[in-house]
């Protein structure tokens with residue numbers, strides 16, 4: 001028996017309608033299928049600052065598109081898409097990320113269910129929860145927030161999730177389909193970065209892309225996706241990691257530099273080419289006695305130092321993180337519509 005916290009409120013459709021006064025252009029020219037296609041500049045924002053890849057602003061645009069899609073489903077007499085999230089333990093960052101996912105669902109009119117377990121939950125119980133979500137026809141997609149406590153094998157959990165409901169895109173079936181250019185749920189952070197490049201119409205064909213960090217959920221899929229045929233891809237990609245001999249020698253060649261190392265302000269100005277597009281995936285908590293919470297958020301890029309050299313740059317917070325949640329919502333809508341499987 002699951003102890004679930006259903007987050008769906010009857011007012012979700014009302015919230016969604018506030019967001020939904022928006023025209024959707026459904027023609028898509030990119031290599032992955034995305035139901036929406038509104039470039040940032042067409043939205044005519046006065047808040048989108050030049051040179052800043054404004055994740056918060058772009059997320060607001062896409063939330064309106066998603067809310068409009070929910071209202072359209074409602075008009076057809078269908079229910080709203082439903083995302084479930086499993087959160088184990090009390091890690092503050094994980095709680096904040098999952099809280100944000102649940103809140104974003106409500107904003108666009110999706111249903112959400114949060115399932116919480118203490119850090120000492122057994123792997124067996126977690127597998128039972130996964131099996132129950134797999135079998136629940138009311139749940140379109142779900143995620144198990146990572147990292148998990150050490151006594152739980154993350155791989156066993158990932159493998160237990162049905163690929164059709166794996167809106168994180170972590171299951172090897174989705175990863176393999178992605179690598180081969182087949183329809184797949186793309187992992188949220190790389191998907192969010194692709195959307196950012198596409199909506200800001202940043203050219204990628206023939207560009208030198210350097211990705212720093214080879215994690216399974218960001219660096220590795222990012223490098224595969226940007227080297228795929230079509231837009232936003234066709235790039236020449238270098239993947240740097242902890243054993244790379246001279247990281248700066250690579251990053252200085254980058255037309256597009258993607259930092260996903262998890263090390264605060266690792267990328268300094270002297271590692272960046274003049275005019276580069278700089279994408280910062282890092283969200284690091286750095287102790288700061290002067291900050292109200294005793295810490296501040298820092299990216300993997302020294303923003304102050306690098307910004308004057310960059311043609312475009314993402315801020316932290318307010319950059320890639322905002323698009324990661326949006327990507328998860330798009331995947332949930334695709335799961336609901338059965339557009340991938």
Ligand code: GUN
Pocket residue numbers: 143144145146147168188189217
């Ligand atoms: N932990 C950090 N990023 C992610 C993510 O995208 N999905 C899940 N499930 N856990 C994460």
